[in-house]
Amino acid sequence: MLSRRHLLAAATALPAARALAASTPPLTRAFPGKAEMILQRTTPALLETPLSAFQDIITPNDRFFVRWHWPFPTEIDPATFRLRVDGHVTRPLDLSLAALKRLPRFEITAVNQCSGNSRALFSPRIAGAQWTHGAMGNARWTGVRLRDVLDRAGAKPGAVQVRFSGLDEPVTPDAPDFRKSLAVDHARNGEVMIAWAMNGEALPILNGFPLRLVVPGWFSTYWVKMLDHIEVLDKPDDNYWMAKAYLVPDTLDGSIAPGTKDFAKRPISTMVPRAFITNVAEGARLPLAPTPVGGIAMGGDSGVARVEVSGDGGASWAEAKLGPDAGKYSFRRFDAVVTPTRGAAALMARCTNAAGKVQPMTGIWNPGGYLRGQVETTNVIFA
Numbered sequence: 001m002l003s004r005r006h007l008l009a010a011a012t013a014l015p016a017a018r019a020l021a022a023s024t025p026p027l028t029r030a031f032p033g034k035a036e037m038i039l040q041r042t043t044p045a046l047l048e049t050p051l052s053a054f055q056d057i058i059t060p061n062d063r064f065f066v067r068w069h070w071p072f073p074t075e076i077d078p079a080t081f082r083l084r085v086d087g088h089v090t091r092p093l094d095l096s097l098a099a100l101k102r103l104p105r106f107e108i109t110a111v112n113q114c115s116g117n118s119r120a121l122f123s124p125r126i127a128g129a130q131w132t133h134g135a136m137g138n139a140r141w142t143g144v145r146l147r148d149v150l151d152r153a154g155a156k157p158g159a160v161q162v163r164f165s166g167l168d169e170p171v172t173p174d175a176p177d178f179r180k181s182l183a184v185d186h187a188r189n190g191e192v193m194i195a196w197a198m199n200g201e202a203l204p205i206l207n208g209f210p211l212r213l214v215v216p217g218w219f220s221t222y223w224v225k226m227l228d229h230i231e232v233l234d235k236p237d238d239n240y241w242m243a244k245a246y247l248v249p250d251t252l253d254g255s256i257a258p259g260t261k262d263f264a265k266r267p268i269s270t271m272v273p274r275a276f277i278t279n280v281a282e283g284a285r286l287p288l289a290p291t292p293v294g295g296i297a298m299g300g301d302s303g304v305a306r307v308e309v310s311g312d313g314g315a316s317w318a319e320a321k322l323g324p325d326a327g328k329y330s331f332r333r334f335d336a337v338v339t340p341t342r343g344a345a346a347l348m349a350r351c352t353n354a355a356g357k358v359q360p361m362t363g364i365w366n367p368g369g370y371l372r373g374q375v376e377t378t379n380v381i382f383a
């Protein structure tokens with residue numbers, strides 16, 4: 001693996017790498033259940049996974065990124081914890097963890113990616129968490145289908161949405177509690193689930209112990225952590241986090257020209273295909289020889305069909321070999337070999353998903369810094 005020293009050594013030669021190195025936040029090992037993470041903010045925790053940790057398609061729990069809007073409890077008693085299901089239902093429920101675990105078990109491997117992943121790379125720059133690419137992770141989630149829980153409560157005719165909230169609380173009483181909603185049909189699609197385990201272990205506190213929502217194919221703003229309340233609604237949710245935050249321009253690709261005022265918006269929803277070279281660091285100096293270039297790709301809301309790799313800034317492409325398929329919502333490993341010429345080189349990987357969507361070469365822009373999906377570049381020097 002290539003170290004930070006390599007990055008710094010090459011930084012003087014590469015303006016892009018220098019800009020990145022200058023703004024790189026520190027690494028930390030100070031958080032419970034977490035190994036080395038990039039510290040974006042201490043309270044509430046904002047921790048990013050270093051790109052080099054994405055070699056395997058499963059992201060280990062102790063490297064999985066962390067994002068909270070509000071402070072959250074650091075100790076939860078699983079014996080007294082209850083999940084409340086109410087609102088527009090015939091039988092409100094107050095479920096213990098034991099009762100929940102008696103429902104049929106469901107498992108899925110799925111990528112959890114922040115809407116603003118890679119925001120630090122937008123140009124013009126955007127305020128908000130300055131994530132590079134590590135506000136994402138892929139895990140095997142274990143729990144129950146949301147449908148099975150909703151069916152026990154019995155949504156009444158006229159139910160339109162289902163709203164989710166967790167144990168975290170705003171710092172001031174007038175600030176909006178974090179709540180997200182899904183359409184009833186989406187909530188009942190048999191894939192949306194309530195998870196109590198990731199990668200075979202209880203959820204880490206920082207990732208939402210004891211329960212979180214998993215919404216395969218959708219950005220993680222909907223993946224409500226420390227889930228303790230599910231509310232069936234008979235009208236569309238107009239709370240701050242649905243009506244004001246996490247909106248994208250209502251254009252085909254969620255893009256708008258910087259500076260545009262008064263444009264139609266829609267809530268962010270499904271993810272787009274992406275690929276990341278993770279075995280070579282930005283700014284690396286590499287020997288002039290055939291070089292393995294590999295990493296992880298995701299299809300967004302459908303599987304990874306194909307990944308191509310370029311060693312010459314996109315002038316030519318070669319098919320990468322895909323690793324095992326862990327399902328359409330999972331990361332998929334890709335590997336290729338680049339035969340370089342001497343000097344600076346732009347390495348690229350491009351994913352095509354099963355729906356035929358190909359990563360574009362040029363970037364989109366929107367004021368939230370959401371939905372980044374263009375082909376990414378790793379600048380290296382072959383010498």
Ligand SMILES: Nc1nc2c(c(=O)[nH]1)N[C@H]1C(S)=C(S)[C@@H](COP(=O)(O)O)O[C@H]1N2
Binds near residue numbers: 064065067165206
């Ligand atoms: N209860 C609660 N759930 C939440 C959030 C939150 O602030 N509170 N943030 C959401 C956002 S924006 C992200 S990116 C993911 C992060 O999930 P992770 O911390 O497990 O990686 O949690 C989502 N679920």
Ligand SMILES: [Mo]
Binds near residue numbers: 116220
């Ligand atoms: Mo997020």
